[in-house]
């Protein structure tokens with residue numbers, strides 16, 4: 816398993832070494848993630864390689880909502896019509912450094928993000944985890960883990976009820 820830490824000023828040097836192959840995601844970590852944390856816009860979690868101390872990967876989480884009409888048909892009937900915006904958790908970004916790809920770290924970080932989102936949903940309601948995949952490669956990664964495309968949107972959705980089944984105590 817990976818362990819994740821909240822991104823802090825102690826990661827300043829490692830941040831600059833991060834390279835996942837997608838400039839947008841590299842630059843976000845290097846220049847914006849810290850600002851977003853200060854402004855309370857999102858939280859950013861990093862996993863550190865115990866040997867090299869490099870950042871293996873990171874992800875971001877924030878509160879979010881989606882319009883009721885975007886909720887997939889099979890789930891919409893569970894929701895009262897009076898809810899126009901459905902509370903969700905946004906897994907905004909997830910990226911693995913090229914040096915650590917293909918070792919299961921993306922999967923472990925995704926599980927860490929889903930577990931964290933599920934725990935928080937017990938205190939602050941959240942109907943689903945939503946992701947906003949950058950491209951088809953990312954979309955195919957999330958599809959593998961059960962995320963479904965929302966109608967008329969590039970966003971993808973995994974119901975918290977489904978996530979609960981992964982983490983509920985046996």
Ligand SMILES: CC(C)(COP(=O)(O)OP(=O)(O)OC[C@H]1O[C@@H](n2cnc3c(N)ncnc32)[C@H](O)[C@@H]1OP(=O)(O)O)[C@@H](O)C(=O)NCCC(=O)NCCS
Pocket residue numbers: 835836837840907908909910911912915916917918919920921922923947948949950952953954955956957959
């Ligand atoms: C997509 C990404 C997060 C995957 O991370 P990774 O650490 O290389 O993936 P893992 O080694 O954990 O792979 C776990 C499983 O997913 C599969 N997988 C990896 N990338 C995949 C993709 N793009 N599409 C489908 N499956 C994928 C692996 O084959 C593996 O399958 P297995 O368990 O059946 O063997 C990583 O390639 C990345 O950071 N890409 C660039 C940034 C990006 O697109 N982020 C996502 C959206 S913002």
